[in-house]
Amino acid sequence: MQIIDGKATSQIVKDEIAAEVTQMKAKGGKTPHLAAILVGNDGGSETYVAAKIKACEYVGFKSSLVRFKDDVSEEELLAKVQELNDDDDIDGFIVQLPLPKHISEQKVTDAVDYRKDVDGFHPQNVGKMSIGSPAFVSATPQGIMELIKRYKIETSGKHVVIIGRSNIVGRPMSILLSQKGYPGDATVTVCHSRTANLKEVCLQGDIIIAAIGSPEFVKANMVKQGAVVIDVGTTRIKSDTTKSGWKLKGDVAYDEVASKCSWITPVPGGVGPMTIASLLQNTLKAAKKEIY
Ligand code: GUN
Numbered sequence: 001m002q003i004i005d006g007k008a009t010s011q012i013v014k015d016e017i018a019a020e021v022t023q024m025k026a027k028g029g030k031t032p033h034l035a036a037i038l039v040g041n042d043g044g045s046e047t048y049v050a051a052k053i054k055a056c057e058y059v060g061f062k063s064s065l066v067r068f069k070d071d072v073s074e075e076e077l078l079a080k081v082q083e084l085n086d087d088d089d090i091d092g093f094i095v096q097l098p099l100p101k102h103i104s105e106q107k108v109t110d111a112v113d114y115r116k117d118v119d120g121f122h123p124q125n126v127g128k129m130s131i132g133s134p135a136f137v138s139a140t141p142q143g144i145m146e147l148i149k150r151y152k153i154e155t156s157g158k159h160v161v162i163i164g165r166s167n168i169v170g171r172p173m174s175i176l177l178s179q180k181g182y183p184g185d186a187t188v189t190v191c192h193s194r195t196a197n198l199k200e201v202c203l204q205g206d207i208i209i210a211a212i213g214s215p216e217f218v219k220a221n222m223v224k225q226g227a228v229v230i231d232v233g234t235t236r237i238k239s240d241t242t243k244s245g246w247k248l249k250g251d252v253a254y255d256e257v258a259s260k261c262s263w264i265t266p267v268p269g270g271v272g273p274m275t276i277a278s279l280l281q282n283t284l285k286a287a288k289k290e291i292y
Contacts, residue, residue, distance in 0.1 A: 001258050001259055001260075001261050001262065001263075001264060002262065002263050002264075003263075003264060003265075003266060004147050004151050004153075004230070004263050004264065004265045004270060005266075005269065005270075006143070006147060006265060006266075006269055006270040006271055006272065006273045006274045007268075007269040007270075007273045009146070009147060009150055009151075009273075009274060009277075010143075010273035010274050010276065010277040011273075012150075013146065013274075013277040013280070013281065014055065014058055014059055014277055014280065017059045017277075017280050017281065017284055018058065018059040018060055020284065021059055021060040021061065021284070022060060024287075025060065030091075030287060031060065031061065031062050032061045032062070032091050032092075032283050032284055032286070032287035033061065033062040033063070033064070033089055033090050033091050033092075033287070034052070034056050034061055034062070034063050034064075034090075034091065034092050034093065034094075034118065034279070034280075034283045035063070035064040035065070035066060035084055035087075035090050035092075035093035035094075036049050036052055036053065036063070036064070036065050036066070036093065036094050036095075036096060037066045037067075037068070037077070037080060037081070037084075037093065037094070037095045037096065038065060038066070038067050038068070038096050039067075039068045039069075039070055039072055039077065039095075039096070039099055039100060039103070040068075040069065040070030040100060041070070042098070043236070043246075044234075044236060045096045045097075045098075048096065049065065049096050051276055052094075052276055052279060053065060055276045055277075055279075055280055056280070056283075059280055061280070061283060062089075064090070066080060066084075068080075070100045071100075072100075072103075074102065074103045074104065074107065074108075077095075077099075077103060077108060078107070078108065078111050081095065081108060081111045081112055082111065084116070085111075085112065085113040085116060090116065091116065091118075091283060091286040091287040092116045092117070092118030092282060092283045092286040092287075093112070093116055093118070094118060094119045094279070095108050095109070095112065095119075097168075109121045109122060110122065110123065114136075114292070115286070115291075115292040116286060117136050118136055118279060118282035118283050118285075118286055119136070119138060119139065119279070119282075120135065120136040120137045120138035120139065120142070120172075120282065121138060121167070121168070122136075125137070126138075126167070126172070129172060129175065129176070130175045132179055132180070134290075134291045135291060136282050136285070136286070136291060137172065137176070137278075137282075138168055138169070138172050139275045139276070139278040139279045139282065140168060140169045140211075140232060140271060140274075140275045140278070141169060141172040141173045141176055142278040142281070142282070143271055143274025143275045143277060143278040144173060144209065144230055144232070144271060144274070145176055145183050146274060146277070146278065147230070147265070147270075147271070147274055148183040149182070149183055151263065153183070153207070153228055153263060155177060155182065155183045155184060155185060155186045155207070156182065156184075156185040156186070157185065157186070157187070158186045158187070158206040158207055159186070159187050159188075159189065159204055159205055159206050159207070160174075160177050160186045160187070160188045160189070160205065160206070160207045160208075160209065161188075161189050161191060161201055161202050161204065161205030161207070161208050161209070162174050162177075162188060162189065162190045162191065162208075162209045162211065163191045163192075163198075163202070163208070163209070163210050163211060163212050163217070163218070163251070164190075164191075164192065164209075164210070164211035164212040164213070164232070165190050165191075165192045166211065169209075169211040169232055170190060170192075170209075170211050171190070173209055173211070174188045174190045177207075186207070189201060189204075189205075198222075199221065199222045202218065202222040202223065203222060203223070203224050204224070205223075205224060205227055206224070206227060206228065207227065207228040207229075207230065208222075208223060208227055208228070208229045208230065209230045209232065210229070210230070210231050210232060210233060210250070210251035210252050211232035211233070211251065212233065212251050213233055213235060213251065214233070214235070214251055215233060215235045215237065215249035215250070215251065216249060216250070216251070216252065216253040216254075217233075217251045217252070217253075218231075218251055218252040218253060218257060219253050219256060219257070220253065220256040220257050220260055223257050223260050223261065224260075225260050226260075226261070226262045227260065227261055227262065228261065228262055228263045228264070229252055229257060229261045229263070229264045229265070230264075230265050230270070230271065231250035231251055231252040231254070231264070231265050231266075231267050231270055231271065232250075232251065232271050233249065233250040233251030233252070233267060234248050234249075234250070234267060234268075234272055235248070235249045235250075235251075236248060236249075237249045248267055248268045248272075249267065250266075250267030250270070252264070252267075254266065254267070
């Protein structure tokens with residue numbers, strides 16, 4: 001069993017971006033600028049946004065954080081989205097999800113200018129990605145694709161079993177891995193809460209991608225010997241042994257599954273750090289007007 005080290009890989013990606021930003025600035029170019037809108041004070045969202053801002057500083061991007069209380073109206077939030085759309089200094093921005101129940105996430109996502117949609121959530125980007133045209137690809141699937149590439153994991157003709165059909169991870173992942181070329185050319189099965197014989201389906205997977213948000217859902221008896229297992233889960237579990245009072249648990253029962261795998265991503269330190277690296281890659285592409 002070998003570990004796919006997302007922490008180390010994200011560090012390499014961030015250093016590549018930092019080097020490019022240094023060059024851009026030396027040539028008198030614009031400093032890439034990412035903005036984030038954060039509504040309310042959900043612990044997970046606070047942590048993720050803080051990590052995104054810190055990563056911007058590391059690579060030499062400008063960053064802006066716009067905060068709203070969780071009783072902000074949809075109208076007020078949409079007005080801020082419009083303001084960021086119109087702000088020429090901002091290359092890309094994200095609205096951290098989830099949003100409070102009284103606000104339509106779809107409406108807000110749709111309101112983001114697709115050329116600044118570095119989260120890759122806008123229908124324009126989702127549509128372009130699905131037909132294989134240049135687009136901003138959502139950060140987690142893009143981060144997984146980067147790990148597959150950098151670790152030279154074979155995907156052609158492989159059976160990929162994805163557990164979870166979310167718009168952010170499962171569905172885009174299934175589209176990307178079934179596309180022509182590398183990483184791709186895989187036969188993909190998307191499993192979800194209504195899938196019959198889930199265990200038997202998982203056992204057929206040469207590559208399993210677990211993205212359901214259910215801690216330690218994937219057990220050893222669901223994994224074929226020699227499979228590649230990619231764990232997207234990041235559920236916060238209360239813990240007495242950490243300073244923060246919580247720890248992250250993946251969707252895979254790592255201790256029992258790891259020894260059966262050829263490759264596995266740990267949690268933390270697997271897919272999570274790559275998500276941030278991908279967001280930075282997308283922001284750099286936006287600043288360079290590489291896609292639109
Ligand atoms: N919430 C969970 N993951 C994400 C993400 O990738 N982007 C945003 N904006 N919100 C999220």
